Amino acid sequence: MKLQLKINGKRHAVEAERDMPLLWVLRDYLGFSGTKFGCGAGLCGACTVHVDGKAVRACITPVGTVARADITTIEGLSADNSHPIQRAWIVEQVPQCGYCQSGMIMAASALLKEKPAPGPEDVRAAMTNLCRCGTYPRVERAILRAARASGAGAADERAQS
Incomplete structure (x- = not known):
């Protein structure tokens, strides 16, 4: 299924199942490797990203639920570590x-x-x-x-x- 995602202020089109974890779309499909896999159960927080400004665990967030959201990864927090x-x-x-x-x-x-x-x-x-x-x-x-x-x-x- 073709999904449109807004990540770090830019639009990305991805072909992914709606129930695929956001983490895998970020890392494997789009190359945002700063978001890490830890436990896969939403417990450790290594995969934390922002969805509409809120911290969420990307390993348990189905990508289809955030297709219309504003997603920020560690790469989008600041370009020069100035945050x-x-x-x-x-x-x-x-x-x-x-x-x-x-x-x-x-x-x-x-x-x-x-x-x-x-x-x-x-x-x-x-x-x-x-x-x-x-x-x-x-x-x-x-x-x-x-x-x-x-x-x-x-x-x-x-x-x-």
Whole structure:
């Protein structure tokens, strides 16, 4: 079946079954290899992308359900790693093995879009992605740094003082 997808701001026509996971269309049909396969059950989050601005697990999302949506992969977050989350990830030296990082970054950027000034508890509750290297403290620091850099975190800290 011919599907039209809008990925990272560009239209793509793909021939795929409507029930095929979005992950495989992104990786195998369109070459967006930044989105990773982890568990295949929507549990680990390595495959996290944005669909209409919300974080979703691409391994369990049928491509036919997102044909009219705006899909963003890690490749579309920013062309030059200038997104506040990406900059904070670098400063905090978050990655260890790096496999889960694109999914973590996509989940974190969706969190900040939804809640620009999260506290540590908000970050811990929202970040359900798994990291086999255990970089969770660095992930939390990076997300809070990105919130402060955008101004929202700083305003929130002033309000709590």
